[in-house]
Amino acid sequence: MDDRGSSFVAVRRIPQGETCHSNSAEVVAGSAAWLGRGLSCVCVQRTDSDASNSFDLTLAQEECLHKLQRRIDVPYDSSIIEHQDALRALWNAAFPEEELHGLISEQWKEMGWQGKDPSTDFRGGGFISLENFLYFARNFPKSFQDLLRKQEGDRSVWEYPFAVAGVNITYMLIQLLDLEAVKPRNLVGATFLKFLAENESAFDLLYCITFKLMDHQWLSMRASYMDFNAVMKATRRQLEKEILFEDISRLEDLPSYKLLSR
Numbered sequence: 001m002d003d004r005g006s007s008f009v010a011v012r013r014i015p016q017g018e019t020c021h022s023n024s025a026e027v028v029a030g031s032a033a034w035l036g037r038g039l040s041c042v043c044v045q046r047t048d049s050d051a052s053n054s055f056d057l058t059l060a061q062e063e064c065l066h067k068l069q070r071r072i073d074v075p076y077d078s079s080i081i082e083h084q085d086a087l088r089a090l091w092n093a094a095f096p097e098e099e100l101h102g103l104i105s106e107q108w109k110e111m112g113w114q115g116k117d118p119s120t121d122f123r124g125g126g127f128i129s130l131e132n133f134l135y136f137a138r139n140f141p142k143s144f145q146d147l148l149r150k151q152e153g154d155r156s157v158w159e160y161p162f163a164v165a166g167v168n169i170t171y172m173l174i175q176l177l178d179l180e181a182v183k184p185r186n187l188v189g190a191t192f193l194k195f196l197a198e199n200e201s202a203f204d205l206l207y208c209i210t211f212k213l214m215d216h217q218w219l220s221m222r223a224s225y226m227d228f229n230a231v232m233k234a235t236r237r238q239l240e241k242e243i244l245f246e247d248i249s250r251l252e253d254l255p256s257y258k259l260l261s262r
Helices: 036-045 048-052 059-072 081-094 106-111 128-139 141-149 162-176 188-196 202-219 226-243 255-259
Strands: 010-012
Touching: 036 226, 048 226, 059 128, 059 188, 059 226, 081 106, 081 128, 081 141, 106 162, 128 141, 128 162, 128 202, 141 255, 162 202, 162 226, 188 202, 202 226
Parallel strands: none
Antiparallel strands: none
């Protein structure tokens, strides 16, 4: 399959200090089905041998996996007050000086959602993808803002959409770590569960590391929006390699963790 994908969403980079005013000339939105097609292209790389392999877990690891799986199984539901509040919290973290006029608003395009209703994009990652965003914004606010506003590096004219990229990263990590299986069927997933047993926020932390790593790969590859799938594949390969380093005992030991700033 061509790495570029014809239904990606292109978002024009906003120079620092300039306000975004989205219109058809500045934002080229692809099909809403892009998430399903793009994610399967980027993330599903399972081999036939994976299904026959499994790794034994300690009781603590098994409990942590089940707890994380319950989070993964929660879809975003715009009728639930908790979900509405989380979405408002995300806006406030992203744009603290700008009042949000509604949970369905053209303003959301400023953050890189495909349309005025972010709930349609959360289908690819569920409520946990929103939780990942909030964890990132609250624990690494500088990196979060740098990525949101594309403030680092020599950027392309047409940049990846921040919000849609974030949902992609959640989905990619779920696939990479084989988190929907009863037991992990790859060494990366089994290794991650060791981190998770020591830190219940390990998935959220790994999300932050991956997002920053993806942007680092983007800049290194001098990518533009048509290269997003290729960048995600490169990010996945690098992350897998780092997780399997012998001297890694916690996520903070990953080389890419050093890319994050608070």
